[in-house]
Amino acid sequence: MDEKAEIAPVNLYPRSTDGLESATMSYDDEIRRKKRRKRLVYIAAFAVFQTVVILVFALVVMRVRAPEVEIDSAAVEELSGGASSHYNMTIVARLKIKNKNFGDYKYERTAMNISHGGVTVGEGVILNGKAEARDTETVQVTARVSSVVASSNETSSGILVLESKAALRGKVHLMKMWGIHFPMMKKRKGAQMNCVMEINLASRVVQDMDCDD
Ligand SMILES: *[C@@H]1O[C@H](CO)[C@@H](O)[C@H](O)[C@H]1NC(C)=O
Numbered sequence: 001m002d003e004k005a006e007i008a009p010v011n012l013y014p015r016s017t018d019g020l021e022s023a024t025m026s027y028d029d030e031i032r033r034k035k036r037r038k039r040l041v042y043i044a045a046f047a048v049f050q051t052v053v054i055l056v057f058a059l060v061v062m063r064v065r066a067p068e069v070e071i072d073s074a075a076v077e078e079l080s081g082g083a084s085s086h087y088n089m090t091i092v093a094r095l096k097i098k099n100k101n102f103g104d105y106k107y108e109r110t111a112m113n114i115s116h117g118g119v120t121v122g123e124g125v126i127l128n129g130k131a132e133a134r135d136t137e138t139v140q141v142t143a144r145v146s147s148v149v150a151s152s153n154e155t156s157s158g159i160l161v162l163e164s165k166a167a168l169r170g171k172v173h174l175m176k177m178w179g180i181h182f183p184m185m186k187k188r189k190g191a192q193m194n195c196v197m198e199i200n201l202a203s204r205v206v207q208d209m210d211c212d213d
């Protein structure tokens with residue numbers, strides 16, 4: 001009996017080895033299953049990450065904003081007149097074209113008009129050009145202004161009020177972002193300039209400039 005009792009565990013071995021093999025198999029399966037689950041989690045996380053990237057890209061980078069244009073400063077040259085309140089002068093304006101987009105803004109040649117009390121008194125030319133992505137371009141525009149008839153209170157105050165308007169037409173080219181070429185990414189955008197300037201007739205300077213945003 002003692003011998004049998006000793007043999008019994010020996011006999012159990014082959015069966016337990018079988019069990020061990022299947023246990024090892026299911027353990028491998030478990031690892032594989034865990035790996036697969038982990039991979040799915042990674043894929044899901046990556047999909048979410050990619051969606052966020054695309055959303056940010058669509059909402060921030062691809063959003064096309066209208067550029068802004070205004071007269072930053074202006075100088076008065078060759079001011080002449082005074083007789084019967086008629087004045088001629090040249091206005092040299094420094095314009096700023098601000099482009100907040102992630103692509104270049106290419107604009108066409110256009111006029112910068114100068115008027116006095118609703119009457120056009122001069123015109124300058126904004127040459128075609130480009131404001132780089134997220135940058136501000138400075139351009140100089142010279143306008144010959146003639147036959148301004150000062151009102152009586154302008155004559156008495158010595159301050160001439162002129163308005164300047166321009167309507168830029170152009171396209172935002174999102175195609176040239178980070179050196180990557182997106183041929184379809186062009187969008188028309190206009191920019192309006194509307195400024196009022198006060199010219200001091202005695203000191204011959206632009207003493208105040210106020211532009212709409
Ligand atoms: C202003 O210029 C016009 C021509 O553009 C000329 O006929 C006129 O005499 C000038 N007036 C003054 C005050 O210089």
Ligand SMILES: *[C@@H]1O[C@H](CO)[C@@H](O)[C@H](O)[C@H]1NC(C)=O
Pocket residue numbers: 153154157159161
């Ligand atoms: C000239 O006078 C009118 C009213 O008399 C006033 O509305 C206008 O603002 C004045 N212009 C200037 C430049 O002071």
Ligand SMILES: *[C@@H]1O[C@H](CO)[C@@H](O)[C@H](O)[C@H]1NC(C)=O
Pocket residue numbers: 111112113120165166167
């Ligand atoms: C400037 O003047 C020209 C001709 O007088 C006109 O066609 C154009 O619309 C004017 N531009 C603006 C912005 O008022």
